[in-house]
Amino acid sequence: MKKRLSVLAAAVALACASASTMAGTVFDAVKKKGYVQCGLSDGVSGFSATNSKGEWEGMDVDICRAIAAAMFGDASKYKGTALSTQQRFTALQSGEVDVLMRTVTLTQTRDTSLGLAAVAASFYDGQGIMVRKSQNVKSAKELDGATVCVQPGTTTELNLADWFRTHGIKFTPVVIDKVTEVVRAFESGRCDAFTDDASQLAAVRATQLAKPDDYEILPERFSKEPLGLMVRQGDDQWQGVVRWTLFALMEAEEYGITQKNVDDMLKSPNPNIQRILGVTPGAGKNMGVDEKWAYNAIKAVGNYGEIFERNVGQQSKLKLARGTNALWSHGGAMYPWPIR
Ligand SMILES: N[C@@H](CCC(=O)N[C@@H](CS)C(=O)NCC(=O)O)C(=O)O
Known part of the structure; x- marks a missing residue:
């Protein structure tokens, strides 16, 4: 029993030592x-x-x-x-x-x-969604059947699915790796909407879209970010x-x-x-x-x-x-x- 305890003590000491060398x-x-x-x-x-x-x-x-x-x-x-x-x-x-x-x-x-x-x-x-003004959409709830541009490996991708499912709205994700390519896809009409953290949508609109006034960030916020x-x-x-x-x-x-x-x-x-x-x-x-x-x-x-x-x-x-x-x-x- 004594031996078992000392083995245990040694193991604990070792674990502590390795934790302190990590620090x-x-x-x-x-x-x-x-x-x-x-x-x-x-x-x-x-x-x-x-x-x-x-x-x-x-x-x-x-x-x-x-x-x-x-x-x-x-x-x-x-x-x-x-x-x-x-x-x-x-x-x-x-x-x-x-x-x-x-x-x-x-x-x-x-x-x-x-x-x-x-x-x-x-x-x-908070996550938002941006559309072209010419689509005449005032709420994300009007986006039934839309194609939505989104980046992979993000909370954005997960929240998008959750929110549309919760509201019973169908959508097709268009998953693109780089933001510059997402912007190009959105501008060229490959997707009807672009979803991202709302501040980043604002940044993209102000600095990367050729005609910022042609786009609108809809009022819904899908998540906390x-x-x-x-x-x-x-x-x-x-x-x-x-x-x-x-x-x-x-x-x-x-x-x-x-x-x-x-x-x-x-x-x-x-x-x-x-x-x-x-x-x-x-x-x-x-x-x-x-x-x-x-x-x-x-x-x-x-x-x-x-x-x-x-x-x-x-x-x-x-x-x-x-x-x-x-x-x-x-x-x-x-x-x-x-x-x-
Ligand atoms: N906050 C979300 C998404 C953040 C995110 O990465 N957004 C994209 C969309 S603008 C981005 O930063 N892209 C920059 C890039 O691809 O270089 C997360 O952590 O998953």
Whole structure:
């Protein structure tokens, strides 16, 4: 009996040892190579796309840059990997990327069955459907018998089937891998409707359709799409850096810290601001990064509200309203956990 117990104790010790060697592996590897590898999509303007100079732009890219700034004090220490909807989870599982911020909906299945972990939501969306105005359709319920363009391996594809089945409406999916090809198929009339996260439909309409005014996004929202960040399971330190960087950007907005005033804010008497900016040390040390991690992130990309407005809000072509993405204190759902 004694022997059995000691074998058990040894097994437990071994399991604990392997768990502790796991902790920090991604963090250490990122630190060693000197940059963060972010999984992005190359095709949704406002969220993430490369410009004519081949540079990454968009809200997801700015969050990637903020993580680089928190890790290295330098927002340029990142690389982007363009991933299709089909490739994204395998790329994160295999270690090709360190963090995924590719308009990924955080779902229970993705969080529990892929060896991956959902970190936090960076954008609350909902699935919509877009049609040509000339079709004279005012509701998705009028789309009986329609062909609908959709991308594979997405929640979009699943919600589409659920919603149409629930409402007893027949449809034929036209499944196409790349968003640029979906747009071409939709424009050429190969499908009657195009379904996607509503903000991405707005982005596609504003930036990729030749005649944006010819199209309409119907009022129905088929689903909740909390888009956010995912990492591999097994490295809580790395997950912490990713989560708290995003929350720091949101807390910065909450406390009025901007890209412009962040240096003045170092003198603020507000203890919350002092903790966020590392004037009162602790948060950085706890995560194994510089105490100026959040300061560096805010200085590089601005607070969450600034990132939103610049990429998808009023200063962008998309002109999306903050809506659910407003801070909790302004009637939205963005409720960052406190840095303290
Ligand atoms: N949020 C949904 C769908 C997100 C999604 O990937 N949408 C497409 C449609 S715009 C996309 O980002 N495509 C970009 C591309 O194919 O490069 C999910 O996580 O499954």
